[in-house]
Amino acid sequence: MPVQSRLIFLLTLLIMAIQPVLAEQNKPSTAVVQEGSARFTLLTDRLIRMEFDSQQHFEDRQSMTFVNRQQAVPDYQVSRDEQWLQISTQYIKLRYRRHSSEFTADNLAIELMVDGRPVKWHPGKKDTANLLGTTRTVDGFKGRVNVHNGEQLELEQGILSRDGWHLVDDSDNLMFDEANWVSDHNKDQQDWYFFGYAHQYKDALRDYTRIAGKIPLPPRYAFGYWWSRYWVYSDGEIRDLVDTVEQYDIPMDVLIVDMDWHNTYGLTSNQPKPTPFKGMLGWTGYSWNKAVFPEPERFLQWTEDKQLKVALNLHPADGIAPMEDHYQDMLNALDDPVIKDDWLAYRMSDKNWSEAFFEQILRPLEKQGVDFWWLDWQQWPTSKFVAGLNNTFWLNHTFFTDMQRTYPQRRPLLFHRWGGLGNHRYQVGFSGDAVISWDSLAFQPYFTSTAANVGYGYWSHDIGGHIVDDKAVASDGELYLRWIQFGALSPIFRTHSSKTDVAERRIWMYPQYFPAMRDAIKLRYSLAPYLYNAGYQAWQTGVSMIRPMYYDYPEQSQAYQSPAQYMLGDDMIVAPVTQKADPDSMLASQSVWLPSGQWFDISNGALLEGNREINGLFSIKQIPIYARAGAIIAQYPELDNLKSVPDKLLLTVFPGADGQMTLFEDDGMSNAYQQGGGAITRMESKRNKEGLSLHIFPVEGDYQGMPQQRSYRIRLPMSLVATQVKVNGKLLPKAQQSYDGKQLTQIIDIPVEDSRQDIHIDIDYPADWQAAVSALSGxxxxxxxxxxxxxxxxxxxxxxxxxxxxxxxxxxxxxxxxxxxxxxxxxxxxxxxxxxxxxxxxxxxxxxxxxxxxxxxxxxxxxxxxxxxxxxxx
Incomplete structure (x- = not known):
């Protein structure tokens, strides 16, 4: 690498190292109690760090998992007698035997209350009711069963437990040095984090993400539809594909180009051949295959013109082949290259290698127009060069932080595999090659929502499945439809498949199911403001957009027994259909547990009483979605993509109760949201004897591209026809009111208004309307x-x-x-x-x-x- 470039890179690292925020994060909390060789840090009043080091060389650096221990000091009390140290907060009481050795069940205990009963923890006690987290991959799994060996998929432990506590042992974790690079750890130290949150699950996740890093908000385009298929696509074929997508009026934002975008050196047949590092030829490459992409710059300019974001597939563990376009540049930049059969070995943990890789190999492709990277399978789980370093974690960290340094004006986005606790800082996850089956589809709602227990809220699945186990199942249009309907209401919506002629992913190739498939994609785009808002809330609170039912209903046993459903944001329950319809009725059954209160069945237009389980029946075009009574859901009109925020907003106000919503919007690309950037719009609805009043508050805040004027379409499902509508005290003309008889929905169009203007909408109904409206339910x-x-x-x-x-x-x-x-x-x-x-x-x-x-x-x-x-x- 040229000296100038290297100096710039090192200067960037130095600047990052001395940033005040990072410096603050490296400090230990001031809520520290030391007792001999033991140190206790009160990170919150329910989260305590416990260290034992016989040499008292306590660790203040950031670990791979915990990167910010500088927290507000909670209220706590410390007392000592001749034998015991006691530390107490409002929620937990810790006792440690003074003058003793490393932590054991004889010298350390913590007491807390869980659901009104006392619980005592001590070292060695098993977390018997952990609610689990996630795992690296579902490759080869049919549902939860591996088709190759019959083993069950095991999920790692999460932060939450019905036992009321969880212990994270960080003792063997590696550290970050001041330049945010991997460092060693004190192997002789006990380093534990005790979470004593009882069943206050949301509080636990909030505090976990405060000390382990927040869940970053992806760019807005990531919430759109991603096209992906493992196929030898040419430039022309992709252009034809996108043209057809447009002809069928299908919105799309992201184009994933799988492995065959690059040259496959030495691969002359379909017989797999290994690289010098035991990967497969054809998996790795960094040079465009000019046979299929003759002019990459023009292709990427075309995708930019089409407002499509592009990611390319990588397998970095196989190193750099000698025929790569920038092989010599990479070789010249390395101080101490490791070469095998002329290939440059992968050594991402080596700072010099990493620097050269990003600058010499990837940067030229990014300058051509590649927007982000898909980091696919790695051939070995741990580094061969740094003991204990997780390859997947380290790749995710280096790629993500490289984007932060190189492109500070835009949000990083990475598509990768789960690398363990702390990986929630690097969205988005790739769950791997699931077997195409109804079992796989049925498992994914549980798998996705449970990942929220470790803050991993952006799983991207192969929607439709990947591996063909049964050709008839793989070509089943009904299965693909139901998978698409789930995908449209999952964190990241990406269809995909293996190289096969039976797993078709072009939805127009399924005439019977195409209308419902397209409707699901359009529903996704309609709900984009609601989903994006949920992503912003995840960054604020640590609670992912898709989460299990027990977050909101922790003391109700049914909340733990409903794995096939999840909360989507704060106001919707989704229970995707995951089984075939009855062949005679063409209706599929799907059970859902509705918590107490009233819930609106969106697919059937029915207001239902909760606190019960419902066995519903759904046609192929119906998705079981239930909105909280009174919820206000923000939606967009029909869009081609999510490039910008439209100047029209749809507000669906569901029946049954008063409601409110706070909607966050911003430019969709910058990191300004982390410093209070963006705009907030609040809405409130109240029901009275005359009808309904809706208040849209003036927008607060600003961002580049924000609509200064905005019109609204108000949708009122299960509604009578309004007798009159007033906007800010003035009668709204009948021409701006309509009624959808099929959906039994009143529609009110509010003309363009200054977005900073207060809007009061008063809707009157006939006398005794509240009794009459129940006749419309269902x-x-x-x-x-x-x-x-x-x-x-x-x-x-x-x-x-x-x-x-x-x-x-x-x-x-x-x-x-x-x-x-x-x-x-x-x-x-x-x-x-x-x-x-x-x-x-x-x-x-x-x-x-x-x-x-x-x-x-x-x-x-x-x-x-x-x-x-x-x-x-x-």
Whole structure:
């Protein structure tokens, strides 16, 4: 490397080392109590660090996991008698035998209260009810079972436990030096972190991320749709693919180019050949394959013009091949190169090697237009050059911090595998090559939400699955649809597959399921402000956007027994369908536990009482989503991508209670959010005897590109038709009000207003509206099911007699939504007529002569499944 470049690199490291914030983080907390060779640090009133070092060489450097021990001093008391040291806070009491040796069950104990009962911890006590965290990969797993050896997938322990405490042993962890580089550790020291949070799970995660680093907010584009497929794509094929995506009106933000973007030196057949380091030829490469990308700069300029962010796949552990474009530059920059068969060995833990790798190998590609990197499988878990160093962790750290240094004006984004505690600082995770199966899909909601227990809130799965175990299953369009519906409501939405002709990932190749697939992708984009806001909250609080039910309901046993569902942000429960639909009804069953209170079934338009389990039935286009009663959900209008914040916002105000929301928005790319940058918009809704009032507060804050003016569309599901609407005291013209009869939703369009203006919206309904509105609950779902019934009846009658038709009494019921659209003011009368018609459906169907007795029996079974809430358990 040229001397000038090396000096710049070292100067950057020096600047980082002396930054005041980092200097503060390296200091020990002032809440320190030392007793001989033991040191206790009160990081919070429920989190205590316990060190024992016979030489009293206590460790103040940052560890790989814990990087910020400088915390506000909690209230605590210290007392000593001849035998015991006692440290007490409001929540925990620690006792340590003075003048004793390293920590054992005989000399150390901590007492705390858990769910009203005393609990005593001591060294060696087992955490028997740990709620687990995550693991490095699901490669080769069909659900939770490895298809190669039958072993169960084991998740690492997390920070949370139903026992009420958890101990992190950081004794063998490596340290960061002042330049944020790997350093050794004191092997003779005990270094423990005791979390005594009982069942205050959110508090535990908040404090964990304070000392282990916050969960960074990804760029806004990362919340969009990612296209990925393991395939030998050419420049032209990708252009054709994107053109087709646009023709089918599918929004997209990220383009992942898998391994075949680069040359595959020495690989002349499909037979795998090893590199000198026992990886596979074809996995690693850093030079464009000009046979498929003849002019990479023009390709990357085209992706930029298309507003697509691009990531390339890497396998760094295999080193640098001698035929790479910048091999000689890399060789020249190394002080002490390690060469095997002319290949430069991977040595990321060597600062000189790392410096050269980023500057000579990756920087030229980034300058061409590569936006971020996909770090794929590493051939060995731990470093061969630094004892105890986790290769995956270290790659994630070096890549992420290199982006921070090199591009300080934008947020880093990395796509990689889990490397252990502390890896939540480097989003986004790649979960690996799952087997394509219904079992794999069913496991992923649990796997994803449980990772929140270690702050790892941005898992990206191979949506659709990767490994083909059963060709019929791999080509199942219904499975792919349900996986897409889960993916649309997961942290990162990336479809993917292996090199195979059966696992098609182009959604337009599944005509039967395509509309529902596209609807799921568009739902993702519609919910982008809600999801992005949840990502910002994760940075603030340590609580990931997708989290288990027990975070909010820790003392309810059902919250621990509902692994197939999760909270999506603060106001939604999602229970993805993970099994095939019944072939006759085309409805799939999915159970969900609803906590106490009322919840709005979005897919069926029903307001449901909670504190029970519901067995719902869902058509292929329905996703089981339940909104908290009164919730206000911010949404975007239809978008092609998430490049900018639109000047129109959709607000869905759900029935059942008052509600509020605080929406965070910013430029989507800078790190200003970490210093208070961005803008906040607050909304509140209140219900009264006249109707509903909605208050949109003036926006607070600013950011580059912020809409200075904004219009709003207010959606009120399960709503009567408003008698009048006032905006800031003035009547809103009827032309700006409409009613969706199919969804039974009042729509109110608020014209463009200054975003810093107060907006008060008052919506009046007919007298006694609160009693009348309950008649609408679930009817939108019935309309959808009746369309399915109508299709069945038309097919059955047409088979018997080409002139046969369906009785008018049935047709009138089927077309109720259209009548409501034409005359919304007759809504309640039409609903009453509809209820009467539904009650007589069975008799009318039985009276159709062209339908056989067997077919009538099938329709009877179908009608019985119309009960939207299914069987319930109180």
């Amino acid at each position: 009817k939108a779902g019935y309309f959808d099911r009746l369309n399915m019934l109508g299709d069945k009846l038309k097919l059955m009658s047409a088979r018997q007699d080409w002139g046969a038709t369906i009785p008018d009494s049935i047709l009138q019921v089927l077309d109720t939504a259209t009548k409501i659209n034409y005359h919304p003011n007759n809504l309640l009368d039409d609903i009453k007529t509809f209820d009467q018609g539904v009650a007589g459906l069975q008799d009318n169907i039985d009276g159709m002569p062209q339908i056989s007795a067997n077919e009538a029996k099938q329709l009877t079974a179908f009608l019985q499944q119309f009960q939207l809430t299914g069987e319930t358990n109180d």
